[in-house]
Amino acid sequence: MAIKATIHKAQLQIADMDRHVYGEHNLTIARQPSETDERMMIRILAFALNAPADELQGRLELSKGLSDVDEPELWQRDLRGDILHWIDLGQPDDRRLLKAHGRAGRVSVYSYTYSTPIWWASVEAKLARAQRLSVWQIPAEQSQALAAFAQRSMQLQVTVQDGSIYVSTTKDSLEITPNALKLAQA
Numbered sequence: 001m002a003i004k005a006t007i008h009k010a011q012l013q014i015a016d017m018d019r020h021v022y023g024e025h026n027l028t029i030a031r032q033p034s035e036t037d038e039r040m041m042i043r044i045l046a047f048a049l050n051a052p053a054d055e056l057q058g059r060l061e062l063s064k065g066l067s068d069v070d071e072p073e074l075w076q077r078d079l080r081g082d083i084l085h086w087i088d089l090g091q092p093d094d095r096r097l098l099k100a101h102g103r104a105g106r107v108s109v110y111s112y113t114y115s116t117p118i119w120w121a122s123v124e125a126k127l128a129r130a131q132r133l134s135v136w137q138i139p140a141e142q143s144q145a146l147a148a149f150a151q152r153s154m155q156l157q158v159t160v161q162d163g164s165i166y167v168s169t170t171k172d173s174l175e176i177t178p179n180a181l182k183l184a185q186a
Contacts, residue, residue: 003033004033005030005031005032005033006030006031006033006152007028007029007030007031007152008028008029008031008040008150008151008152008153008154009026009027009028009029009152009153009154010026010027010029010044010154010155010156011024011025011026011027011154011155011156012024012025012026012027012044012047012048012156012158013155013156013157013158014048014051014158014160015157015158015159015160016048016049016051016158016159016160017159017160017161017162018160018161018162018163019053019160020053021051021052021053023051025047025051027044027047027062028062029043029044029062030062036147037147037148037150038112038143038144038146038147039089039090039112040150041143041146041147041149041150042089042110042112042138042143042146043062043073043074043089044156045110045138045146045158045165045167045176046073046074046087046089046108046110047060047062047074048156048158048160048165049158049160049165050074050076050085050087050108052076057076057078057084058076058077058078058079058084059076059077060074060075060076060085061074061075061076061077062074063075072086072087072088072100073087073088073089074087075087075104082105083103083104083105084104084105084106085104085105085106085107085108086100086103086104086106086107086108087107087108087109087110088100088107088108088109088110089109089110089111089112090109090111090112090113091111091113091115091116091119092109093123094123094126094127097109097123097127097130097133098126098127098130101130101132101133104132105132106132106134106184107130107132107133107134107184108133108134108135108136109133109134109135109136110136110138110178111135111136111137111138111181112137112138112139112140112143113140113143114140116137116140116181117137120135120137120181124181124182127182131184131185132184132185133182133184134180134182134183134184135180135181135182136178136179136180136181137178137179137181138176138178139176139177139178139179142174142175142176142177143176145174146167146174146176148172149167149169149172149174154169155169155170156168156169157169163177163178164176164177165177165178
């Protein structure tokens, strides 16, 4: 008998002053048995950093994640079903990212482990022509500290200002300083 996903609920308040995006989102996250707290919390962080100002262009959604290899961790699709934004976590291979780049208007990757520089060195040249790709490194110490915020029911406040991210709960707060390894070209 297969182990089922654990359901987590997150009440997420976003104040992104860099993009002028503000709002409250109630997320239901199906955390697969093979997914760590750290990865789940990075998914929530990626949602907060990419939530659209409105849903006129489509909603940002958590996908099936690890349970479906053909889907990203998050995506924004328009009303016709076209993929506007494909968001992956970790260290996806270059073929997956190039395929996503061909299918989506934008592609973003959030890598959060100590081995990110090694992974990036191995794929950077292969991804140079992917003009709509952004790759971010979340420092491993900060992503591990974020994992400590994981609960079955969470209330999180995410504030973004001048490139710094502040994540708060009722008890703790954390500053996250992502490093841009590659930015999409305008």
